[in-house]
Amino acid sequence: MNSPQRLRLAAIGCGSRTFIYFELAAKQPELYEIVAAADHNAARRAKARALSQNPAFREFTDDAAILAEPKLADVMIIGTQDAFHFAHASAAMRKGYDLLLEKPISTNLRDVLALEKLARDLGRKVQVCHVLRYTPFYRRVKDIVTSGVLGKIVTFEATEGVEPWHQGHSFVRGHWSVTEKATPMIIAKSCHDTDILSWLVDSPCVSLGSFGGIMHFRPEQAPAGAPARCTDGCPVGDMCLYNAHRYLGDRKNWLEIIYDRAKTATDAEIVDWLKTSPWGRCVYHCDNTAVDHQTLNMSFASGATGTFTMTAFSEGRDLAIFGTKARLLAGERVKRTAGCDIVIDDHATHTLQRITIDHEKDGWHGGGDAGLVRSLHAEFSKAQAEDMESSLQKSVESHLMGFAAEESRQTGRTMNLAEVRARLS
Ligand SMILES: NC(=O)c1ccc[n+]([C@@H]2O[C@H](COP(=O)([O-])OP(=O)(O)OC[C@H]3O[C@@H](n4cnc5c(N)ncnc54)[C@H](O)[C@@H]3O)[C@@H](O)[C@H]2O)c1
Secondary structure, eight states: OOTTSOEEEEEEOOSHHHHHHHHHHHTOTTTEEEEEEEOSOHHHHHHHHHHHTOTTOEEESSHHHHHHSSOOOSEEEEOSOGGGHHHHHHHHHHHTOEEEEOSSSOSSHHHHHHHHHHHHHHTOOEEEOOGGGGSHHHHHHHHHHHHTTTOSEEEEEEEEEEOHHHIIIIIISSTTSSTTTSOOHHHHTTHHHHHHHHHHHTSOEEEEEEEEEOSSSSGGGSOTTOOSBGGGTOSSGGGOTTOGGGGGTTTHHHHHHHOTTTTTSOHHHHHHHHTTSGGGBOTTSSOOOSOSEEEEEEEETTSOEEEEEEETTSEEEEEEEEESSEEEEEEHHHHHHHSSSEEEEETTTOOEEEEOOOOOOSSSGGGHHHHHHHHHHHHHTSSSGGGSTTBHHHHHHHHHHHHHHHHHHHHOOOEEHHHHHHHHO
16 A cells, blocks of 8 residues: 555444544545444444444445455455454455454464464464554653663563452453353453563563462452342442442443443433343353453563562552663552653662653554554554564464463463463464
């Protein structure tokens, strides 16, 4: 594609992610043209059409229908749920499409490696939606690391606080709660983190060990007398952090992600919907298998080591990088205690440099969604697929780390990543 030409986008799956990308792309008509989308759900197709702002926009009922047409676009967005990524991404690549592929790449490592091989064999470009690489915050951290001001990275500590309500919504009641139907938590939520950490260390992870489990979201933790559904009259009621009736109040924005009529339905209709919806269940009485806490202990080819903790019971991401010349502290805790985003503490002078980031407001993920969409045109204009910032080739590393971590958590073994890759290649 020549760079002045508009990049034509189509999508398989019109859910919350595709809508975000369509909305952001439609704001840049000089770069993007949204030409088509497929979804079983007519209301979602209609929303995609409206977002496209394109009178010639074409709708299809599913992946097979859109892929039966001659190639319609330069890039196909794969915005279906995790379990469909492998089939939809493979078929779209075979049809000739380059891809914007939602993470996770797939639900198991064998398929991740098979997709990487297929893209290579067919010469397709695949950009994985590791949106954090496009946030002003992580770009600044990367620039600081690359500048050498920290010296060599020796150690790091990183935390991802999912936040209790978000854990309940997505990983206890929601799409990613049963890992056997979706993807293990350390991939579903934290492949962003393994991606960012290996990107910052700029060295392959060679081995890791992991621990974790479900400590809180289990029946033994339920308040006495809590029924299976919040709508059945819970004795704890409004005192419960996870009361599903909050979807009508301060958590209405979360309802919009899962219930298409969230903005137009009456309160009575929403309560009725909650009576049978997975999101109306008591968080202590679900079929969840996704962990609510997990730690990783990693060593890298450079000699660096680091730890990562995913927990439901914190909010936002935190990072400490310990270099030979200085340490860097960054993220939510720094923001709440020091009032800035990043602090650099120089070992020789003990001077503190405080950095505040101008965060992007558009989209979610701290500006990552907006940054990703803004850069898509330039990314797909690059000559080599692997030069793309979040290419499939680069993204395999984060998934290798995540799947190895899950195996370690389940078996109690320390994993050698070269062995894991060789076993499945
Ligand atoms: N990049 C990120 O940070 C990030 C954040 C959240 C979710 N995700 C990932 O994005 C993906 C999509 O998530 P979502 O919340 O938008 O999903 P969603 O469930 O809201 O939407 C998926 C859509 O796909 C449609 N669909 C299913 N089968 C189809 C088929 N055969 N053909 C056409 N359409 C079909 C469904 O009808 C649905 O509308 C998931 O894999 C999720 O893990 C990524």
